Amino acid sequence: MGGSVSCCISPGESPKIRRRDVELEECPFTAEDVSEDTGTYLQHISDRELPDELAQEANxxxxxxxxxxxxxxxxxxxxxxxKSAYTNHISPALLTKKYSSCSTIFLDDSTVSQPNLKNNIKCVALAIYYHIKNRDSNRSLEIFDEKKHPLSRDKVADDYSVVDPEHRLIYRFIRTLFGSAQLTAECAIVTLVYLERLLTYAEIDICPCNWKRIVLGAILLASKVWDDQAVWNVDYCQILKDIAVDDMNDMERQFLELLQFNINVPASVYAKYYFDLRSLADDNNLGFPLEPLSNKRAQKLEAISRLCEDRYKYLNKSTLKRSLSADNLFGTKISKAVLS
Structure with a gap:
């Protein structure tokens, strides 16, 4: 996951989306935030981490x-x-699930390295839906309040802070942003990682009054971190016609500050979120579409398997050589003691 993160906007055109020529002021990041006590030393994020057990529970x-x-x-x-399915003696999964047999093997086209875009967006939207529905409270921040920072000129409903959005509404909002900005499925998973990191670090809840702006901020940041040719803030302003660039910049800046500028997503964390999203899909009968395994795909999988096996053997051999050379280097030599 390459790319740098910045809330600065260039007056040129985005590599992905054509837009009008707009004169915008840059939002510079400077090193003036360094305290006098520390001098030029900037504390690394890992230096501020909690002990392992507490950190894992909290983050x-x-x-x-x-x-x-x-x-x-x-x-x-x-x-x-x-419980409801057990009471009715019917399992919802049995009505749609396909099972592999000796003659036919069913596979889906989603993998941890190449997830299916549509289904992963549905799963991420479902995860956000459960966050809102089963929230602990309504803790929020002004920067994410849709009433104070509306995303459109349409009047915000009076009950905007109490009516939970449906899964379909969340999915349509995310799908619109991903479709217009041409974002990838991997970006959807990173978006969910940043969203949960924000809730944990800032100690807030995602609720009806702030979910759109929190999701937008997470998508905006994830697209810049994941994609080498990131969509710029002004492009999102063209997707959401009525939002101002300054508002977008300010939200991104505060989002980063609330994350303590920790935008790193380890591969193990990414994989965990991917497989947990699949578990969420299975639990909610939102399984990924299955297709019979074709001869062409079977040959491709076999070739990939052989390539991985060859690499594994090569790594084993190189590890063994390093181990032997280390033994020779640090081997214990026995010599007779000389007594005077």
Whole structure:
């Protein structure tokens, strides 16, 4: 996941989306925030981390072993669905699930390295839905309040802060942004990581009054971190016609500050979120579409398997050589003692 993160806007055109010529002021980042006590020394994020046990419990978006927040939020509803299905003696998954046999093997086209875009957006939207539905409270910040910072000129409803959005509404909002900005499925997973990291670090809740702006801020940041040719803030202003660039810049800046500028997503954390999203899909009968394994795809999988096997053997051999050379280097030599 390459690319640098900045809230600065260039007056030129985005590599992805054509837009009008707009004169914008840059938002410079300077090194003036360094305190006099520390001089030129900037404390690294890892220096501020909690002990392992506390950190894993408090920051699941930073540690691979900690359970994701959205999966925990969904468990209450999942248990109720299973209880209802058990009472009616019908399993909802049995109605749509396909099973592999000796003659036919069913596979989906989503992998951890190449996720399916549409289905992963649906899963991320479902995860956000459970975050809102099963939130602990309504803790929020002004920068994310849609009433104070509207995304459109349409009047915000009076009950905007109490009516929970449906899964379809969240999905359409995310799909519109991803489709217009041409973002990838991997970016959707990183978006969810940043969203949960924000909730943990800032100690706030995602609720009806702030979910759109929190999701927008997470998408904006994830697209810049993940994609080498990132969509610029002004492009999102063309997708959401009525939002100002200054508002977008300010939201991104505060989002980064609330994350303590920790935008790193380890591969283990990314994989955990991917597989937990698949578990969420299975629990909610939102399985990925399955297709019979074709001869062409079977040959491709076999070739990939052989390539991985060859690399594994090569790594084993090189590791063994290094181990032997180290033994020779640090081997214990026995010599007779000379007594005077």
């Amino acid at each position: 699941p978006s930073d540690h691979a072993k900690a359970s994701t927040l959205f999966l925990n939020k969904s468990q209450t509803d999942v248990r109720e669905k299973r």
